[in-house]
Amino acid sequence: MDHPHKKPNEVEQLKSKLLMQVAWYCLFLHAMLILIFLFVEVELLAVFNVLSVATWWFGIKLLQRDHLSLALRIFSLEVTAHSIVVCVLIGTEYGFQFYLWAASCLLLLDVQLKLKQAVIWCTTIIVLFAYTYVGFAHPPYVIAYHEYAPYIHFLNVVVCGIPMIYTIGLIREITINQRKELETLAAHDSLTHLFNRRYALGLIQRAQKSCATQQTPICVVMADIDHFKRVNDRYGHERGDEVIFRVSGQLKQHLNSADIGVRWGGEEFLLVLPNCSLAEAQKRIENIRQAVEAMSFNADDLHVTMSFGIALWRSTQSFESALKHADIALYNSKHKGRNTLTVAPESV
């Protein structure tokens, strides 16, 4: 449900900004057209352009008050009516009917319009576009400088086409970026930015399959911050969060791109190390242990240590079984007095 204080939608904000620029551009364009139509003596079209300037001005005011949807509908109506009137009066030779495509695209940008309604309206506009070639072949007016009609036609097609491509391209980019952002949010834990448990399970299974195919070893490590409850109790929950965040950063620094670092629980982490032998895993985890032990925090007397349990994940074994062995090894590390690592006996 929408909350009054929710962050404004980035696509809607961008649409509003773009539309404001387009609206000012159209307002000046129509103002110029007043002069041009007076010059070529089609006074009726000059009058229509006065109405258009007023409409675009009104639309700009609506945009300034954040009425994007209403502004889009008014702009679309103006462009449709204007194109049809011009085609009725001077025919299709000048290419003004192409603005009907722009009107149709404007309506599609209105997300408050239901898709079904938008499709019906847009189809109607496109049918009108097609009809202009049939219905307005013999216009009542032949304007002065008629020989320039092909050039004006060319210009109108370009003026309609480029902004449409630009706008759709930009919205495409934002949509892709937003999808990536959502994927990152769904995959990571918000405090540590390590993978979350749910997302990591898929990664872990694929990593194990790949190691089994290539017949390379893979290790599973359970890690836990020692006496973390004391940190919370003595320094407060906020400082506790900072410790979890900084320790996670330390873990990340020691992970390769193929490794999978997961926040498994509150102060408990799972590391899956593909293409890594038991001996290599022991060496790497010992480095992490020493790095965590050497960390300093904002509170001078605060120091933390970590305990680890390492298991080799055999290709015949399920993940749950490898995890259980690593968990028991971690328990043994705790039992031995913490700040140490233990290899699961089954792995040796």
Ligand SMILES: Nc1nc2c(ncn2[C@@H]2O[C@H](COP(=O)(O)OP(=O)(O)OP(=O)(O)O)[C@@H](O)[C@H]2O)c(=O)[nH]1
């Ligand atoms: N600040 C903070 N604390 C958390 C978070 N998640 C879990 N905790 C706390 O972490 C503590 C974990 O305590 P225990 O599981 O008893 O273990 P421990 O005190 O670390 O002791 P050992 O594991 O036996 O060394 C609990 O007090 C939880 O409330 C978190 O996101 N932030």
